Amino acid sequence: MRQKQTLAEKLSSIEVTLVPSDTLLRALRVMERYRVCLLPVVGEAGGLVGLISKAHILSAWGVDPLLPVSLVMAACGRPRGECLGAP
Numbered sequence: 411m412r413q414k415q416t417l418a419e420k421l422s423s424i425e426v427t428l429v430p431s432d433t434l435l436r437a438l439r440v441m442e443r444y445r446v447c448l449l450p451v452v453g454e455a456g457g458l459v460g461l462i463s464k465a466h467i468l469s470a471w472g473v474d475p476l477l478p479v480s481l482v483m484a485a486c487g488r489p490r491g492e493c494l495g496a497p
Contacts, residue, residue, distance in 0.1 A: 427452045430459060430480035434467045437479050441467075451483050460485045 426444055428437055428451045441447060441464055451460040460483035470482045 428462065428479055429453075430483075431478050433476045433478060434470060434482065435475045437462055438464070438467050438475075451479055458486050459483075 426440055426446075426449060428440065428449050430451055430453065432451075437449060440449060447464040449462050450458055451462055453459040460480070462479045462483040466479075466482045466484065470477055
């Protein structure tokens with residue numbers, strides 16, 4: 411019997427990402443299509459810049475479903491020690 415996939419397995423198997431200018435509406439549609447509740451947001455260079463969850467979307471939905479995900483996503487910063495000049 412097949413076990414339920416973890417979220418990480420789902421995300422790694424479908425290769426779905428958003429860009430910061432995608433709308434909340436698009437993000438929600440992608441989540442519903444792939445049955446996930448968290449999506450990575452990548453920048454121009456393809457690096458991870460944030461994560462957006464269904465909770466992020468629903469909290470801002472009443473303001474405007476056409477807001478860009480960049481306004482409501484959880485931003486991902488550089489890990490410590492990777493900044494230029496860091497020891």
